[in-house]
Amino acid sequence: MSVALEAKLGQAWKKPHFIKNPAWRWALILGSIAYFAAAWSGIDINFGRIARGWERGWQFISAFGDPDFTSRWDDIYKGIYESVVMTIASTVVGIAISIPIALGAARNIAPLPVYLVCRAVIAVSRALNEIIVAIILVAILGFGPLAGFITLSFATIGFLAKLLAEDIENMSKSQAEAIKSTGASWTQWINFGVQPQVMPRLIGLSMYRLDINFRESAVLGLVGAGGIGGTLNTAFSRYEFDTVAAILLIIIVTVMFLEYLSGIIRARIQ
């Protein structure tokens, strides 16, 4: 038995600390505790306001027991219809634009200048929140679903192109090389060597984005960009909680339906 081993035997073993320097470690732990204590004591709770709000909140919740689909049905129908059209159109257009941008934003496919331009487009799209874009577009284009459509298409690009580009960057290099070595052209190489590898992810992301766009379309209506959100906003401002409940229930059912659909589709394409 070696001397080095002899010295080790009988000693307990502990996993090394994540932060090795004990001074730093304790400073961080105590610092975090102090921060949370300060944050907690900083919360200003006004019990009187909560008591008054409680009543209205209860009215709102109890409206779900008796939602009113009928009295504002025409408005609801028009809002839902607009939202669905806006969602589908913006998702389709967004995906169509995202795919070439994703190819350009994948470092293992695109030359550096193309890569930088595409990454910049993605960064801009992701930096601008949907609501802000919608407010600007409503100011330019006026009220209505056109502003919502453009907003959601734009947001889809940032989301889809980024995640798809990441998947392309993680693809198996050898599968793609094998296609290249047959003398395939660039487009054939993408179609045979790259597309099959990223297709499941592309479909999964597209379904997920469809779902996000539908939910976003409900919010965008609040700033006048069309869709069910506008109807919802009107109902709120009239304190028609039973109509609000009806609209929210429709949104929930639609989202659940989309979730179910995407589950089926994803199971089929793996």
Added chain:
Amino acid sequence: MLQLNGLTKVYNTGDKALSDVTLSIPDGQVVALIGPSGAGKSTLIRCVNRLVEPTSGEALLDDINITTLGSGGLRKARRKMGMIFQEYALVERLTVMENVLSGRLGYVGFWRSLFRKFPQKDVDEAYRLLDRVGLLAMVDKRADELSGGQRQRVGIARALIQNPSLLLVDEPTASLDPKTSRQIMRLIVELCEERGLSAIINIHDVALAQMFVQRVIGLETGKVVFDGAPTELTPEVLTQIYGEEDWEATIEKVDDDAEEAV
């Protein structure tokens, strides 16, 4: 005929993977390229079809200088070089038939390939090759449903449907069990004979190489240190290529027991 003149590759990490490799391989000759891991075997065959751009020197296939070709010319030249990979490199989510037909991409237009409308003679040739490698029943299976040996057979069919004059084979048996390894090596060598193809086969199993080829080239840190018949591989030569070890057991004639070619 493949002719390499002073082929050199320095990766941009500074690794000199190939230095001044000059050799020629006549039509119909099957060569084993041996050498330790990192010797530059993969780099050499990748420089030939320019999956890796050589730093200097040239590679000529049938008197066409591949090294200086533009992208269109390179595509045409690549059609003449079938490549077979260590990890098979099949496109996993495509069917066996699509994988084999992808070997025709250099010959068909984009739209035909996009809609998988390959010429009937290509499809017939794919059936013939799949029959030859024993996978006719697997045509519509997805590549990721196959075993390792089966995948490599598809890889062989994909390379051959290119109608190449040269095969570049990168460690075809490194991921396979010993028996399947021999079957795959035998299949490759037989097909080269049938079709009069020349081939460079990278392989680190010296005994397997000796069993199947007429000529062995030994590579060590990017330089050719041996070029001769398999019988000339003495312990001294192997020591030069791989370093000090007891080589007697490796060279001992491995008796070629008859296995059925599945």
